[in-house]
Amino acid sequence: MPDSRPHIHISPTPAPGWGIVSTIKEVYAYRAMLRMLVIRSLRLRYKNSSIGVLWSLIMPLMQVLVLWVVVGFVLNTGPSNMSAYMLCAYLPWNFFQTSLLDSSSSVLTYMDIVEKVYLPRELLVFATILANAVHFVMALIVFLAYRYLITSFIFGWPGMPPTEIFLLPVVFLIEAAFVTGLSLILCAWTTFYEDVKYILMVTLNLVFYFMPVLYFAENIRYAERIPLHLRTLAYHVYLLLPMTWIVMAFKQMFFKIANIAPRGHVPIISAPFDYRLLAYSALISLVVLIAGMAYFNRMKWKFTERP
Amino acid sequence: MSKNDNLTVIDVRNIAKDFRVYHRSYGSLKGMTADWLRRALKHEPSVGFSIRHALSGVSFAITSGETVGLVGRNGAGKSTLLSILSRICLPTSGEADVYGDMISLLQLGAGFHPELTGVENVFFSAMLRGLTEQQVRDRFDKIIDFSELDTSTMDLPLRMYSSGMQLRLAFGIAAHLEADILLIDEGLAVGDAAFQQKCLNKMREYQSEGRTIVMVSHETDSISRFASRVIWMEHGKVRMDGPTQEILPKYIDASSDEEREGVKVG
Numbered sequence: 001m002p003d004s005r006p007h008i009h010i011s012p013t014p015a016p017g018w019g020i021v022s023t024i025k026e027v028y029a030y031r032a033m034l035r036m037l038v039i040r041s042l043r044l045r046y047k048n049s050s051i052g053v054l055w056s057l058i059m060p061l062m063q064v065l066v067l068w069v070v071v072g073f074v075l076n077t078g079p080s081n082m083s084a085y086m087l088c089a090y091l092p093w094n095f096f097q098t099s100l101l102d103s104s105s106s107v108l109t110y111m112d113i114v115e116k117v118y119l120p121r122e123l124l125v126f127a128t129i130l131a132n133a134v135h136f137v138m139a140l141i142v143f144l145a146y147r148y149l150i151t152s153f154i155f156g157w158p159g160m161p162p163t164e165i166f167l168l169p170v171v172f173l174i175e176a177a178f179v180t181g182l183s184l185i186l187c188a189w190t191t192f193y194e195d196v197k198y199i200l201m202v203t204l205n206l207v208f209y210f211m212p213v214l215y216f217a218e219n220i221r222y223a224e225r226i227p228l229h230l231r232t233l234a235y236h237v238y239l240l241l242p243m244t245w246i247v248m249a250f251k252q253m254f255f256k257i258a259n260i261a262p263r264g265h266v267p268i269i270s271a272p273f274d275y276r277l278l279a280y281s282a283l284i285s286l287v288v289l290i291a292g293m294a295y296f297n298r299m300k301w302k303f304t305e306r307p
Numbered sequence: 308m309s310k311n312d313n314l315t316v317i318d319v320r321n322i323a324k325d326f327r328v329y330h331r332s333y334g335s336l337k338g339m340t341a342d343w344l345r346r347a348l349k350h351e352p353s354v355g356f357s358i359r360h361a362l363s364g365v366s367f368a369i370t371s372g373e374t375v376g377l378v379g380r381n382g383a384g385k386s387t388l389l390s391i392l393s394r395i396c397l398p399t400s401g402e403a404d405v406y407g408d409m410i411s412l413l414q415l416g417a418g419f420h421p422e423l424t425g426v427e428n429v430f431f432s433a434m435l436r437g438l439t440e441q442q443v444r445d446r447f448d449k450i451i452d453f454s455e456l457d458t459s460t461m462d463l464p465l466r467m468y469s470s471g472m473q474l475r476l477a478f479g480i481a482a483h484l485e486a487d488i489l490l491i492d493e494g495l496a497v498g499d500a501a502f503q504q505k506c507l508n509k510m511r512e513y514q515s516e517g518r519t520i521v522m523v524s525h526e527t528d529s530i531s532r533f534a535s536r537v538i539w540m541e542h543g544k545v546r547m548d549g550p551t552q553e554i555l556p557k558y559i560d561a562s563s564d565e566e567r568e569g570v571k572v573g
Contacts, residue, residue, distance in 0.1 A: 005487075010391060010403040036434050040423070047422045047464075116417040117435055118394040193339075301397045304390075307329035307356070 019297035020290060026120045033119060037127035042134060053138070060139045061146070064090050071214050078215070079260050081155070084147050088254050089213040089247050091143060092175055095136040096243060097204050103128040103183035104190040104197055107303055114303060121300045122293070125187050129180055136172075147254070164253045164273045171253065171278070175246045178285035181292030188299040192306050210244075216260050217248045218271055239274075242281045242288075249273065315406065316488055316519050317369040317392065322401035324387050324543075327356040361387040362543045365401070371487070374520040376534030376551065378527070378558050380565075384543040385523045389413060389490050392521075407487035407519075410436050414492070416477030421466035425456065428465050429480060436484050446483045454479030455502065475502060482509045489513065491522040507532075531555055 016022075027034065046052040064087040072082035079085070106124040107114060114121060152158055190196040212219075220226070220235045239245050252273045261268040330338075362384045369375055377385045391398050393411035418435045419428050429450060433443045451461055454475040465473060510533060513520060524530055530537065530551065537554040539547040547554050 005406045006408055008394065008405040008409070010394065010398065010405070012398050012400055012402075014397065032440060033434055036431055040420070040427070040431055043427065044420065044422060112414075113418045113435065115395060116414040118411070119435065304396050305326060307327075 014297060014301055018290070018294035020293050023120065023122055023293055023297060027122055027126065030120055030123055034123055034127055034130070037123060038130045038134070041127060041131045045131075056135050056138045057142050060087070060090055060094055061142055063094075067214060076262055078262055079258070080263065081151070081158070084143075084151060084158070085216075085251055085255065085260075086213060087143050087146055088250055089211075091136060091139050092172075092243075092246050092250050093208065093211055093213050094139060095132055095175065096179055096246075097208070098135070099129050099132040099179045100183055100186060100200060100204065101197075102132060104186040104200055105194075107187055107191045108194070111303075121303065122184065122296060125183050125296070126180070129176065129183060133176065159256065161254045162252070162256050162273070167249075167273075167278070168253055170282075171246060171249050174242070174278075174282050174285045177289045178242050178246075178281075181285070181288035181290070184292035184296040188296050191299075191303050207243075211247050212244060212251075213247060216251070216268070216270065217244060218260060218268055222266075222268055239277055240280070242284045245277045245281050249278070314371045315368050316371045317367075317403070317405055317521070319365060319367050319388075319392075319403045320401055322362055322365045322388070322391060322398045322403060323360070324362040324384075324391060324396070325399045326359045326361050326387075328359050329356045360543055362391075362398070365540075365543070365545055367538060367545060367548055369519060369521065371407075371519055372517045373536055374514055374522070374534045376530035376537045376555075377521065377523045377540060378525075378530060378537055378555070379540035379546075380562070383540040385540055386413075386492060387543075388540070389492055389521070389523060392490060405488065408437070408485065409488040409490065410484050410486040411490035412481050412492065413490070415481055416473060419465055419473065419477065422464055424464055425451075425461035425468070425476060429461070429476070432477070433480050433484070436480070438485060442485070450476075450479045450483050453482055453505070471499075478502075478506055482506070486518070488519045489521070491520065491524075493523060493525070527555060527559055 042053075046055055049055060064083060067086055067090075068083040071086065072078060103125045106128045107121060110124050113119070114124075147158055186196060186200060190200075217235070217239060220238055221231050223231065223234075226234050239248065248271075252270070255270065257270050257272055259267045260270045365384070365388060377388070379385050387396075389411060390396050390413070392403060392405065392409075393413060395413070416432065418432045420431075423431070426447075429447065430440070430443050433446075433450075434440065438446075451458065454472075456472060456476060456479075460468070460472070468476070507529075510520070514533070520533070522530070522534065534551050536549065537547075537551045537558065538545055539554055539558050547557065
């Protein structure tokens with residue numbers, strides 16, 4: 001029957017294969033809805049606060065201020081501009097953390113819609129990550145203002161960032177792909193077992209101290225607790241974790257190669273931007289993204305029948 | 308009448324749906340671990356859930372322009388059937404095809420958020436049902452007119468609305484959606500008598516435009532007024548399927564019989 005009407009076929013088997021192509025097509029068709037979901041979650045976040053979106057700007061600043069007091073001031077590790085380094089490293093970390101936490105419970109948050117209206121369920125995860133990307137951009141503006149306005153009045157002009165700064169969108173895309181893949185998997189799990197959310201919270205707290213936010217990845221090369229012959233190996237293995245490299249890459253994109261040891265200590269020269277690690281991280285992120293989409297596609301039809 | 312006269316718009320072939328009914332301990336990490344250990348170590352079958360056959364072997368075809376009433380007692384599988392047709396869940400076996408634009412109103416006002424304003428909720432809710440932003444803008448005045456709300460109210464957060472206002476707004480949105488096929492679960496008429504009349508008129512309008520309507524209702528009254536055909540479901544199967552004037556009296560008889568028996572037993 002030649003037929004121009006829209007056609008929906010319903011069968012017990014979901015989209016064939018991993019469903020990557022069909023998902024992308026469907027999400028594209030629902031792009032207006034995606035935009036609506038992003039706007040909605042941005043609106044809802046600060047709906048009843050008097051200074052609203054300013055909280056998104058103040059929060060990372062306060063967080064880093066507290067960290068700086070402990071690390072830069074009390075412990076006195078790192079160079080004199082440690083607070084700028086920390087605020088810079090905090091950008092990709094905060095995006096990672098809030099995206100995972102928010103999107104893991106995104107389907108549960110929208111369960112009333114999922115149970116009553118059809119929409120590609122990936123959309124809920126994607127919208128959460130996009131909303132967090134908007135917060136990332138706002139935090140980035142705070143960082144730029146801090147480094148190039150506030151501190152440059154006190155300590156003088158810090159100088160232009162290295163040319164790798166132009167890779168910022170690429171590195172951010174790599175991170176976003178990685179985060180999206182992980183989020184899809186975590187979201188599928190959390191929808192069935194809410195325990196996952198609490199495990200995730202604790203794990204992220206631990207992982208934070210494992211990331212080179214409060215210190216430098218380069219410090220591992222000089223860590224006295226690690227046996228001498230293992231230090232270089234430990235350093236390279238450490239950077240093979242996509243998130244550690246991304247956090248380090250953010251510092252490398254904004255700061256020139258410099259001595260990052262505290263004043264009066266043996267100098268530690270920061271590592272240059274490594275393009276091999278960029279390629280490697282891009283590959284890992286792509287694998288994680290595809291795995292996440294395939295897994296989510298397999299699980300999404302069971303969401304409304306969860307225990 | 309629409310151009311798609313007498314074409315099949317919904318074709319359901321041998322649909323079955325099994326649900327797992329999880330026992331209370333399941334779903335927690337402890338219960339699952341215990342269940343997993345039992346299966347792994349003692350080779351016992353999982354006791355975490357039992358299977359409930361919500362639908363088994365349901366088949367029917369609906370042609371364009373028909374208004375079909377789905378009737379049956381609670382748990383007969385009517386809502387499950389609508390969920391499968393709306394792609395909320397997948398069938399366990401069997402297939403179905405839907406031709407044409409379909410919207411399913413399983414719940415009026417799905418996606419409403421109490422903290423958002425009326426305007427924001429209208430845009431979100433209507434776009435969730437497939438309208439474009441431009442279409443919502445074009446119909447916006449008609450929607451608030453239909454809902455009997457005014458512009459100043461629409462800027463207030465939804466939590467300040469009375470439940471009647473919320474229902475009217477939800478129906479106002481539903482009444483201005485674009486679809487050839489409508490799936491409706493319960494509660495067609497909301498609000499006071501005058502508003503109910505308006506809702507019913509809207510339904511008549513849909514019918515006269517040749518659109519297909521599938522409605523689930525416990526009110527045999529509204530079924531007899533609107534539906535040209537009745538599908539009577541029982542225990543997840545189609546018990547009878549035919550013209551309203553033929554099937555509905557039998558259904559009403561059967562239910563009142565059951566009621567009487569229930570009284571005797573009780």
